[in-house]
Amino acid sequence: MKIGGITLFICGIFLFGISGLEKVLIYIAGAISFKFTEMEQLKNFTPPDIWNLVNYTLIISIILCIAGLVLFVLYLNSRYRKVD
Numbered sequence: 001m002k003i004g005g006i007t008l009f010i011c012g013i014f015l016f017g018i019s020g021l022e023k024v025l026i027y028i029a030g031a032i033s034f035k036f037t038e039m040e041q042l043k044n045f046t047p048p049d050i051w052n053l054v055n056y057t058l059i060i061s062i063i064l065c066i067a068g069l070v071l072f073v074l075y076l077n078s079r080y081r082k083v084d
Contacts, residue, residue: 001075009068015061022054 026046030036034045043051 001071001078005068005071005073005075007068008064008071012061012064012066012068015057015064019054019057019061022057026050026054 027036027039027042030042030045036042036045
């Protein structure tokens with residue numbers, strides 16, 4: 001449970017970073033190729049499936065971080081209860 005919790009938390013942090021990087025890359029591609037200056041223009045031009053993929057990555061990363069923390073806290077609680 002300890003390794004599983006830490007692994008889920010690290011995977012969540014990694015996906016959180018990828019989600020941010022995806023949004024930055026989409027914005028840079030739009031700014032360079034199509035001279036977009038506002039985020040609304042970019043959202044209207046980008047296909048909804050691509051934009052939703054970035055949002056799903058963010059949501060899954062948050063869920064993994066929370067699940068990892070919960071597993072790690074449960075491991076710590078069970079460890080301290082055995083000592084007492």
